[in-house]
Amino acid sequence: MTVLEKLHKYSTCEIADALLKLGNTPWGGYLADIQMWSPDFCSGETKIIGPAYTVKVGNMVDKEDDNAPTPSQHFADVAPKGSVIFISAPPGFKNAVWGGLMSARAKTLKVQGVVVDGRIRDLAEHRGMQIPVFAQGHSILSQGAFLRPSEIGVPATMSTCPVVVHPGDIIVGDLDGVVCIPRDQLEKVVVYCQKHTTIDNHCMEDILQGATVQDTFKKRRGV
Incomplete structure (x- = not known):
């Protein structure tokens, strides 16, 4: 049995307890204020466990962000199989940064699920596809007029707490919430x-x- 398979036995609460006791991980790795929206709202047996594939989106009108690189491919097209897509949006925006078409692409690529530090839309489509999607909230507004994808595969700091998600960190999500396990803490967390x-x-x-x-x-x- 692999380490990730062993991790399936434990809830996000138990994992956060372990990280708090082990120290060196702010907030026990808790990605604050993120909830399950699909396939159900904060209920059921759904659990995602996989390495983080990180995406940052930037403010369309923020001049300081003008020099940020623009990915040559849409970030949803290059998500690795088995990964958990983690999207970091700037705080304060009311538009979604993930929608039903992107969930369709993620499903075909066989990703574990999606975690959004921000908002999502098209709830019925995500739920119809039974793809796990976690987010701060939802919206009816699209991404394009407000935000743009800026960086892929870089560390991303949560907007609600001091937790940094690094590419390859292990993200676990269930009906209680979402936790990020630093790669060097994985074995210790399981023990x-x-x-x-x-x-x-x-x-x-x-x-x-x-x-x-x-x-x-x-x-x-x-x-």
Whole structure:
């Protein structure tokens, strides 16, 4: 079983707990305020796990961004198979940066899913294709008049927290939210989750049998 296959057992909450305990990862890798919009809204068994394929979009009228490189291909056309597309949009914009046509392309390329630090549109199309899409929110406005793709395969900082997503970092998303695991922390995260998820399972059993949270934590966690 590969490391990524082992990771499927654990929720984003458990992974964030591990990253917080291990240290050196701001906010436990939590990509704040990102929610699942497709195939369902924050429900179901959907989980995405894969290496980040990063995309930054820039402000069309920001003169400081005029010198940013423009990709020669549409970013949705070159997403690697099995990747998670991570799109970083500047804060404050109300338009979408991902839509149904791009989800159709992502589906044919067999990407794991899409995570947008910004807005999406065409909810019915994403859900009809059953493609996992996570985002801050949704909109009816398109990208073109406001933003443009500027860089692919570069580190991208979340607009809502100090987490930086690097190309190849492992992104995990489920109904609770999205977490980014730095590549050098992956093995340690799995080991931590294996140990502490077992402890928490015992805690749940004790509490359901009538034990108090305080006594259970003292017994099982030593706190």
